[in-house]
Each structure stands twice: as structure tokens, then as C-alpha cells.
Amino acid sequence: MATLSSPGIGTGGLDVKSIISQLVALEKRPLDTLKLQAATTTTKISAFGQIKSLVSTLSDAASKLTSVTGWNNVATTSSDSAFVSATATGGTQATSFNVEVQALAKSQSTASGSITGAVGAGTLKIELGSWGATTPGATGTFVRNASTTAIDITVSASDTVADIASKINGSNAGVTATLLTDAGGQRLLLRSKETGLESGFQLTTADGALGALSRLTSAEITPAATQIAANAKATVNGIAVESATNTFAATVAGVTFKAEKLTDSGKPITISVAKDTSAIQANVEAFVKAYNEVNKTLNEGTKYDKASKTVGLFQGDSTALGLQSALRSAMQAVSPGSTVYQRLADIGIVQKTSSDPMATAALGGELTVDTAKLNKALSDNPEEVKKFFRGDSNVATNGLAVKLKTLAAGMLATGGFFSSKDTVLQASLKRNEQDQASVNIKASNFEKRITARYSALDTQMSSLNALNAYVSQQVTTWNKSNG
Template sequence: MATISSPGVGTNGLDVKNIISQLVALEKKPLDALKLQAATVSTKISAYGQIKSLVSTLQDAASKLTSVTGWNGVTTTSSDSKFVSTSAIGGTLPTSFSVEVQGLAKAQATASAALLPVGGALGAGTLRLELGKWSVAPASFTPSSGQPVDITILASDKLSDVASKINGANAGVTASILTDASGERLLLRGKNTGEEAGFRLSVMEGGDTDPQSAGNTDATGLSRLVAGTTVSQAAANAKATVNGIAVTSATNTFASTVSGVTFKAEQITTAPIEITVAKDEAAIRANIDGFVKAYNAINEILQDATKYDAKTQSAGLLQGDSTAVALQNSLRNAVQSITTGGGVFSRLADVGITQQLGGNLAVDSAKLSKALTESPEDVKNLFRNTGGGKADGIAVQLKALTTNLLSSDGFFKSKDDTLQLNLKRNAQDQNRVNDKVDAFEKRITQRYNALDKQMASLNGLNAYIAQQVTAWNKSNG
């Protein structure tokens, strides 16, 4: 920026610097309008960003009403969930039944005889673990189809080493050690419950491959782990009755006993537990209310942004913006549309959802509840029917509209591109004004500096002449 060398010196105190400052300020006047325009555009970008977010929320709300899951929700109740808890998948038909629990599922658990000395070596050999089912009378074991797991035990291995090797073998059981006054015991427990999840531990010593031979069951060496073993808990299925009919499950969860319903035995019952499955009307109502709320949020912000207040003579930010008005009309037309796929219902007003003064939607709770009770399928089709064209449900139409608006080449992307371009052009205009002002200031400063020098020179000449005249007058006096 240009500067004046000695402002006002040669011009007898004239405030040249202030004069230049005021002239530059006048040249900068167009910047005020440009900055105001930039601020307005930035505010519009922010406003459209907020509207876009609300449209995305509406899209989510419409999606819930087009989803089968949103309409097929059910509620399940247990008369006492401390004994029997329950759940059901969407679409399960309303039903009720009673459950009594006679026994809970159990995992097999065994304990070896007490071993002494504590911490002593057991002897070399092979432990074999097999999963399968035990029969009580006569006592017999039927191995499952899986392969047995053989575990090599060294002569120096202690009971703690054996337990560690069992736990690392992934043989379907877990091992721990109990130490009491009588010695150490190997405790084994199946990882799974149910009759088919029992197990058998056997020993093979000295190269003998028959676990049932006398040398492998004689309570010497490694066979001490199987001789005298007691079953502290037998593997068992959960046992219950449904409406008096006996049912079993390998776990305490009965997932396929009643179609669509899962119930879990928590405790043995002392009285029948009533299980009830009903359509989840509250969830449907919540989805509809969410849809109405999402639509109203968009309508309110557009209504406020596009209005003109005659009393205050003030216009909303988007008043006169044709694209904002077009967006508002598109959304209103969608919720006012008629569908031929809704059975006895063809428009939202038929189920109690009406448009109020100002465009907001309101829900007549009693009318909607009656429609859901008397014609639930027709209400569902009013929103989510997918017949195409006029047969499409209201939510399907809204979802299609919002998806198009939010697409990578849709309304909001196009509008943002336009506003960003306006902002860029405005910045360029401001730069041009600033460049013009700088050039003007430089020119005017140079001119005033030149004028200042000339005036200083003239003032000096004037003083010299005055001095000469005075001297001449004195000499001729």
C-alpha cells in the first residue's frame, strides 16, 4: 500500500492522509454489499445443510414404514420371567400357552478318587476323552460320531500337569483340581449341557490299547484317575411341558418348540407360567409418530424460511427461493398423495393423519388405533405397498422422493454446488474490488505526494522572495 512521505507539510497543515483515507473508503463501498451477499449465501448453505439432515431423518422414518420388520413386530410376555423368559421373531402369529419346567439342563461333572501324595507324579500313559451319551440302566456309554481325544501323560507329570493338558486339548471338557484333607481330586466338567454332551475318561498304560483291560482299571499308576471316579452330576436335558405336552432341550433354551417363539427355563416351576405373544401395535404407532414428527420438522423449517411477515415487513432467508418452494411442494404432494394399494384406505387422512393449517401433520390417535385394530393389513399396505405407480404406499413414495433428493446428483448436491459457486464468485468479486482499491490508493497517494513536494518547493521560493524583498527594502531605506 502506498504511503505519503510528509503529509500536510508542504500544504500548510492540510490533512492529506485523512483525505486519502476517506477517498479509499468510498472506493471500498462496494465491498459492504459483497460481504453481505457472502454472509447470506453462507447462511443459505448452512440452512440447506440443516434441511438435508432433516430430509435424511424423514427417509429413515419412511424406511421403517416400508420395512416388513416394522410391521411384523410382536411383544411377548411371561407371567413370571424369573421362572420362564421368552421372546419371539417378527411375524409370529398372536398366541398364548402355558409352560411348566420339571428340570434344567445339566452338564456332566465327575470327581476322581483322592490321590496321594499331593503334588506327586501319576505315571506315564495315555488319557482318552470321548463325548457321547450315558444310559442309566444298564449303565453304558455310546460315543458320539466325533473322534476321541488322546492325551499323552509323562511319567513325571503331576495332577496339575494333567489338568493343564486336558484344558489345552479342546476335548469338550474342562479340568480343575480340588485339594482337601484326603488328597487331590481331578474334577472334570462338560462344556455343554444335554444328554448327548456326556463324556467318558479312560486310561491306557504300558502300550495297552484296550482302556477296559484290567491293567488300565486297577487303581495303580495313571489308572487312579478313573478307578473310583464318581459322577457328581449327570448330563441331562431340560424337561418341560407346553400345555401339558412333554418337551426337552439340550440347553435351557427351547428355540423350536413353539413356532416363532423362544422360551428359556430359568428355574424349576411350582405352577404353570403363561406365555403370551401379541402384535406390537405400540412399535407400529411409534414408527408412524416418528414419520409424522420427521415430516413436521422439515415443513416447519421450510415454512419459516420461505414466509414473508407483513407486520414486520421481513422476509425469511429462503423467501422467493423457487427451489425451496419446489422442495416444500414436492414433500406436501407426497403426503397428500392417493394410493390404490391400501385396501380400504387410500390416503393418510383415512387413518387419522391429516394436514393442518401451515402444512404440519397431526394424528388422530383414536382413529388410527381403530384402523390398526380393525384393518391392520390395510394400514400396512397404505404405507408400504409396492405395486408400482399409484399402487405404491405413501411411505414408499416418500422414501423414493427423499432418496432422489439425497442422491449424489440430486436436489441438495445441485443446490450446494450452486451456492458454493456463488460464494466463489463473490470472493473473486471482493478480490477485484480490493485490487482496484489498492491501485486507486497507490495512484492518489503518489499524486498527493507530488503535490506536497511542489507546494513545499513553492512555499520555500515564496519565503526566499519575501526575505529578498525585506532585505532590499532595508538597504534602500
């Protein structure tokens, strides 16, 4: 590109560079509008992304009101959870029963006789099973659990009690081994990993070896150091029940209660199960809150402030207005699911109002929950409230939450409202980028052309100035010669 080195044409003092710069700036003026449009489009893309997230949250909230489990929540209470705690699965029928705990579940634990040094070579066998009501020992009766396999522990002549304990712990035999050292030497402490009558164990020498090794077996344990594996025992409404653990999961249908500690005789703990309307109320309130968040964002985006004459980002945007209208229509529609409650107002969900007419207009469809009215509906006709939101198996009688969830799913799907809107906005942003590039190219070409013209003019004017100086010089010389 031609450049101008002189400050003006023909050194006439004209600032050519400034003139060219200003002319190029005029050529680039459309960029200001294009950049503003690009910024607005980018902001819209971000804003619609936010609205999409809010609609997704609304869809999730509606899902909780369409799910069967969302309406089957129950509350479980214990008159004293320090003795007996309890939980219940959703859908459990309301009930109440008394529990007394006579015994907690135990694992078997034993201690061998004292041994010093190596115990001798041989094989120890560990079997899981039950000792019944007798103390395991020389005269006890052990019944092996047929569903388990005996584990053999090979002991070498050089193995100490500590070595044997390590081998037992690595054998996955269902027991854990610990070493105890006292004045008499070392003892092997064994404990079953699980509690319950069937989690007892017996330790014998597989090959009938005697000597020090036999002092580790069940026949040689110290009775005073022994605890028998036992089930937890309780009564439910006076009926005896047992469990291998302190948790009774299959005793009362739908209810799991846990024996925390023994109860005093004649002082049962009462477990109660009731419908948990508070959970349903929380789901309804979350649904209303999710809708209000979407509605508020759309109100802000589509508003027009007469006082300041400012407009929202989506003011006049047909797709945003269409989204707002669709959501409001869904919330205001009659629900055919229930014959008792057909509109949100029937269960205490109404449009928020204010004594100030301008404030009421500004609220723009925001909903509020009349907790007392909702609680009464849930108490008087919980099934009808459920039908209002869920409907039944007939598509024609789908409830409000089902319809709104379907509407939201369509909007969020690939090719749906948000996907299509994003495609349109991204295409607009791409065109804007191309338009900016075109303006820059046009301005650049213009700058080249005008710079070349001014350069040529500068050269021509310089020549004329030189000619003018020469003529003036000749005239001066001529005048002198004729004087």
C-alpha cells in the same frame, strides 16, 4: 508505493494521510455488501445441510413403514417370566400355549480320587458322548458322539494333578478342569463346557496304564460327586419336549421359550403371541414427527413477518419453496394402495389447528396424530393400513410411504436436489470470494495512484513554498537597501 512523511501538502496543515485513507475506504465499500452476501450464502449452505439431514431422517422413517418386517412385529408375553420367558420372530401367527418345566439342562461334572505327588506317565483320552440314564462309572454305559474326535492328553512322569488340569484346559477337549485340594490330597474336577445329554464325557487311559494315573479316569470317579449331563425337559400343552440347553428354539414355530426354573406340577406357564400394534403406531408417529421437523424448518426459512418486516433465510428462494411444495403434495396426495384408507386423515393423521386464526396460519401444515383413531384403524383393518403406506406389488398402487421414500431418495441422491443446490451455493461463494479479491486489488491500485499523486503534489508545493520564501527575502532586502 510512495509514502507521505509530512502531515500536509507543502506543510500547509492538510491531513493527506487521512484523506487518502477515507478515499480508499470508499473504494472498499462494496466489500461490506459482498461480505454480507458471503455470510448469507454460508448460512444457507449450513441450513440446507440441516434440511438434508432431516429429509434423510424422514426417508428412514418412511422405510420402516415400507418394510415388511415393520408390519410383522409381534408381542410375546409369559404369565410368569420367572419360570418361563419367551420371544417370537416377526410375522409369527398369534397363538397361545402352556409350558411346564420338569428338568433344567445340565452339564456333566465329575471328581477324581485323591492323589498326592506325581501320577505317573501315560496318556489320558477324553471323549464326548452320552451316558444315557446311568451314572458314569465302572458299570456305566458310555456312547461316544460320532461327530466328535477323542482328545489325547500326554502325561509325563513328573506331571502333578495341577499340570494335568492345565493340559486339559489347553486341549480344547470340550471340558474344563479345576483342581480341588482336600485332606486326602488333590482331586481333578472336570465339567463339560456345554449342557445336554450329548455333552457328557468319558476319561480313560489310552494305553491301559494303571497306577495313580488311573485314579483320574471315569472308572475311578466318586459317584456322589458326579452329575450326569442331561437335557432340559418340558411339556407343551402336555406334549413332552427336550432341549440340550434351557432354550427351546425349535419347538414351537416362530417362538423361542426359555426354561428359567422348574414349575410346580399342574401349574403351567402360559405363553401368548399377538400382533404388536404398538410398534406400528410408534413407527407411524415417528414418520409424522420426522415430516413435521422438515416442515417446521422450511416454514421458518420461507416466512415473512409483516409486523417486524423480517424475512426468513429462504424467503423467495424458489428451490426451497419447491421442496416445501413437493413434500406437502406427497403427504396430501391420495394413496391408491388401500380401498379403505386413502388419505392420512382417514387413519387419524390431520393438520394441526388452533382457535386462533393467526396461530393456525403459523402452524403451516404441521401434522398431529389422533391416537384413538389410528389404533381403531390398526385394530379393525391392519392390512388396509399397511396397504395405505406400502401398497402392493403393483407400482401403480404404491402407498404413501413408498412414494415419499422414492421422492426423498431422489432428493438425497448424487445430482439430486440437495447436491445441485449445494453446487450452486458453493459456486456463488467462490464468485463472491473472487469479487472481494477484485475489490481489494482495485482499492490497492487506487491507493498507490493517489498516494503517488499527493506525493508529487507535496514535492511541488514544497518547492513553491521555498521559492516564495526566497522572493519574500529578496523583496525585504531590496526594500531595506532603498530606504
